[in-house]
Amino acid sequence: MASKEEFRKYETGEPIVTVRNLSKSFGSLRVLKDLNCDIKAGETTVFLGPSGTGKSVFIKHIVGLLKPDEGELEVMGRNVPTLGERELYELRKHLGLAFQLGALFDSLNVYDNVSFPLSHHTRMRQKEIKSRVAEVLELVGLPGTENKLTTELSTGQQKRVGLARALALNPTIVLFDEPTTGLDPILCTTIDELILKLKTELGKTFIVISHDIEGTWNMADQVGVLYQGTLLRYGRNADVRRDDNIFLKQFFGRTEDGPMIGV
Amino acid sequence: MGFLDQIAKQFRGEYAYTPELVLKEMREKGIKIRVRGLTKSFGGLTVLKDLDLDVYDGETLCMLGESASGKTVFLKSLAGIEHPDSGEIYIDEHDVMNAPPRQLYEMRLGLSMQFQQGALFESVSALENVQWPLVMHATVSPQEAEDRAAKDLVSVGLTPDMHWKLPSLLSGGMQKRVALCRAIVERKALILFDEPNAGLDPIKCAAIDNLLLRIKKQFKATLIMNTSELFTAYNLSDRIGIIYRGKIVEIGEPGSIKSSKHPYVDEFTRKSKEFLPQILAYQEELASWEGEKVDDGRRDSEHLGKTTGGF
Known part of the structure; x- marks a missing residue:
C-alpha cells in the first residue's frame, strides 16, 4: 500500500502537490470548479483572489479536512481523498498549518502552544521539546517569549507564534492562511521577509493564501489567482504581475471599476 | 482644574490659555x-x-x-x-x-463611531442594528428610522433580503458594511x-x-x-x-x-x-471601463442562512 512507503525527500522544483480537476460544492454553490495545478517543492506559491472564491476551501482539501466531490489531489505522493484517518494523520505530520488569526490556545502560554504538536505527535522528551521550542521561536524572531501568555502579545507576534507552532514538527510543506491580513505595512514586510528567509534557509515549501498584493510580489515564486472557484491565472511571479487580463488588472489595481463586483 | 488656578498659572506664564480662550x-x-x-x-x-x-x-x-x-x-x-x-x-x-x-x-x-470589530448587536438583525441609534435618540419616527436604515443598507450593496439576517449569518465584509451604516445613518x-x-x-x-x-x-x-x-x-x-x-x-x-x-x-x-x-x-486604465459586471452568484440570499423575521 502506498501509504506504508516512507515519505521521500523532494528536490526543489519537483511537483509536491498535484491537483487534477478538483471540484467541490456546498449545497447549490460550486466553490471549486475543475481546479488544476502543480505546486513545486522548495518554492513559495501564493494564492490570491477576492474573498469567497474558495482559497481556504482549497487549502482544506490539501490537508484532508474536506473531501472533493470530483477530481484528484496528490500531496507528497499520497492521494489525499482516498486516505483513511490513520494515513491522513501520518501525512499531516509533514504539513504545518498556520491559521489566519493564529488560532492559538489563549489560555496557554507561548511554550505550551508551540510545544502542543510536539507533545501530541512525537515521543520527544521534555528536554528535547524545550530546545525545539526555543529553536523555532528563534526562527520566527521571538526568542525568550516562552512564558508569555498569548493574550499579552501583539497581533503580529501572535501570527509569528502561530507560524512557530506550524514549524515545530519540521514539516515539509507549510500552509499559511492570510499571514498579513490586518497588519500594518511594516509588520507585513517583516512577515514577508520571514517567509522568504525560512524558504531559503530551511528549503521548505510554502503555500500561502493572501490579500496582500505587494507582499505577494515580494515573496512568491509562483502565483495563482483564484476567481469563482477556478484558477484565472497560474504562473511565475513576474508573468502574472504583468498579465493583461482585465480581472487581474482590476484586482491588482484595487479598483471598483471592472468586471468584478466589489460589494 | 479650578478657574483660579488657571488664572494664577496664566499669570506665571505656565498656562497661556483658559478654555474660553481656546474655544x-x-x-x-x-x-x-x-x-x-x-x-x-x-x-x-x-x-x-x-x-x-x-x-x-x-x-x-x-x-x-x-x-x-x-x-x-x-x-x-x-x-x-x-x-x-x-x-x-x-x-x-x-x-x-x-x-x-x-x-x-x-x-x-x-458624533458617531464605527468600531474596529463592528461591535454589532449579535441578537438583532442587520437592519435593527443600523436603525438602533435613530431609535435610541428618538430623532425620527420608528417608521422613518426603518426606512432610512434600509435605504443606507441598500446604498452599501446589502439588498433587502439580507436586512433581516443576524450579523453572524453575514460575511465579514457585509458585517463591516452594516457597522459602517450604523455609523453614518444619523448623518452626524x-x-x-x-x-x-x-x-x-x-x-x-x-x-x-x-x-x-x-x-x-x-x-x-x-x-x-x-x-x-x-x-x-x-x-x-x-x-x-x-x-x-x-x-x-x-x-x-x-x-x-x-x-x-x-x-x-x-x-x-x-x-x-x-x-x-x-x-x-x-486604475486609470479601468476608470473608463464600461463592460458588464460578472455576477458570481454568491450574493444569493439562499447561501447566507435564514432570516430572523424581525423582532
Whole structure:
C-alpha cells in the first residue's frame, strides 16, 4: 500500500502537490470548479483572489479536512481523498498549518502552544521539546517569549507564534492562511521577509493564501489567482504581475471599476 | 482644574490659555477638534505620549500607524469612551476631559463611531442594528428610522433580503458594511472610523473607499479614520497623520506624506512606493471601463442562512 512507503525527500522544483480537476460544492454553490495545478517543492506559491472564491476551501482539501466531490489531489505522493484517518494523520505530520488569526490556545502560554504538536505527535522528551521550542521561536524572531501568555502579545507576534507552532514538527510543506491580513505595512514586510528567509534557509515549501498584493510580489515564486472557484491565472511571479487580463488588472489595481463586483 | 488656578498659572506664564480662550481661537480658525498633550498609559505601557493635534471643520483626516501605536485609544479618547491620564480635548464647544456626564452625553450626540470589530448587536438583525441609534435618540419616527436604515443598507450593496439576517449569518465584509451604516445613518457632523476596511480583499476595500468618498462629499462631515491601508489614506484624506509610539510624527497632505523624509514615515510608505505606479496605471486604465459586471452568484440570499423575521 502506498501509504506504508516512507515519505521521500523532494528536490526543489519537483511537483509536491498535484491537483487534477478538483471540484467541490456546498449545497447549490460550486466553490471549486475543475481546479488544476502543480505546486513545486522548495518554492513559495501564493494564492490570491477576492474573498469567497474558495482559497481556504482549497487549502482544506490539501490537508484532508474536506473531501472533493470530483477530481484528484496528490500531496507528497499520497492521494489525499482516498486516505483513511490513520494515513491522513501520518501525512499531516509533514504539513504545518498556520491559521489566519493564529488560532492559538489563549489560555496557554507561548511554550505550551508551540510545544502542543510536539507533545501530541512525537515521543520527544521534555528536554528535547524545550530546545525545539526555543529553536523555532528563534526562527520566527521571538526568542525568550516562552512564558508569555498569548493574550499579552501583539497581533503580529501572535501570527509569528502561530507560524512557530506550524514549524515545530519540521514539516515539509507549510500552509499559511492570510499571514498579513490586518497588519500594518511594516509588520507585513517583516512577515514577508520571514517567509522568504525560512524558504531559503530551511528549503521548505510554502503555500500561502493572501490579500496582500505587494507582499505577494515580494515573496512568491509562483502565483495563482483564484476567481469563482477556478484558477484565472497560474504562473511565475513576474508573468502574472504583468498579465493583461482585465480581472487581474482590476484586482491588482484595487479598483471598483471592472468586471468584478466589489460589494 | 479650578478657574483660579488657571488664572494664577496664566499669570506665571505656565498656562497661556483658559478654555474660553481656546474655544474662541478654535471658532476663529475653524478648528473642530483640538487635542493638546494627550497622555494615556495602561499599567507601565505609555500608549499616547503628549499628543497634539488640530482637526479642521469638514476635513477628512486619516491616522496611519502600526498596530498597537495608540490609534484606537486616540479615537476612543475623542469619543469620551477612554479616559486619558492627562491632556486636553476640545470638540466644538465641549471641554471633553472636564465635562460632566450630561455635557459628555451631549457631546457624544454630535458624533458617531464605527468600531474596529463592528461591535454589532449579535441578537438583532442587520437592519435593527443600523436603525438602533435613530431609535435610541428618538430623532425620527420608528417608521422613518426603518426606512432610512434600509435605504443606507441598500446604498452599501446589502439588498433587502439580507436586512433581516443576524450579523453572524453575514460575511465579514457585509458585517463591516452594516457597522459602517450604523455609523453614518444619523448623518452626524463628526464621524470616527476605526479600520473601516481592514482584512477585506482589494476590491471590497476599493468599494468601501468609494463609499467613504461619497459620504465625505455628500455629508460635508468631519471624518477621522484609523487605517493601516496606505491606499485608502491616499485616496480619501485631506490630511494624513502618522502616529508612532503615541505621538504624531508627521502630518500633512497625502503628497507631502508620500515624499516625506522622516525615517519612520519613509519605512512605512516604502512598500507601496515600488508598486504604486502600476496600481495607478491600472486604475486609470479601468476608470473608463464600461463592460458588464460578472455576477458570481454568491450574493444569493439562499447561501447566507435564514432570516430572523424581525423582532
